[in-house]
Amino acid sequence: LLSCLECKVAAEEGINALIADRNKQSAAVQEFACHKLLPSNFTDGCDDFLTLYLPTVLYMTWEQFTPEGLCTKMKSCDSVSCECPDIKNVQCCNLGCIPSRCCVRSNGVGGVKA
Numbered sequence: 001l002l003s004c005l006e007c008k009v010a011a012e013e014g015i016n017a018l019i020a021d022r023n024k025q026s027a028a029v030q031e032f033a034c035h036k037l038l039p040s041n042f043t044d045g046c047d048d049f050l051t052l053y054l055p056t057v058l059y060m061t062w063e064q065f066t067p068e069g070l071c072t073k074m075k076s077c078d079s080v081s082c083e084c085p086d087i088k089n090v091q092c093c094n095l096g097c098i099p100s101r102c103c104v105r106s107n108g109v110g111g112v113k114a
Helices: 004-020 022-037 040-063 067-073 101-107
Strands: none
Touching (some): 004 022, 004 040, 004 067, 022 040
16 A cells, blocks of 8 residues: 555656546547447548547546545545644535635635635
């Protein structure tokens, strides 16, 4: 089992690699979907559609992952350590490991009010 820090570093590298490799991933999905899965009369339209949109969809998908979220789900990081301390407004601040602006504004960070 990785430590929390090791997991976050590895997850960050993995996410960055997926984002950087999205054009190759897109080409592989496009080859399978348009040339092997669908009938031949759909190939041209499928190619056009996936060429235009799939790299962006993959980018947006990989951007949704965070090292903190992945490592918490993998049990390498403690989910409690990701919560804002001394939260006054739970609905405002319970957004995960990155404190929201409203959390920072209402509770301050490190004793300093924003």
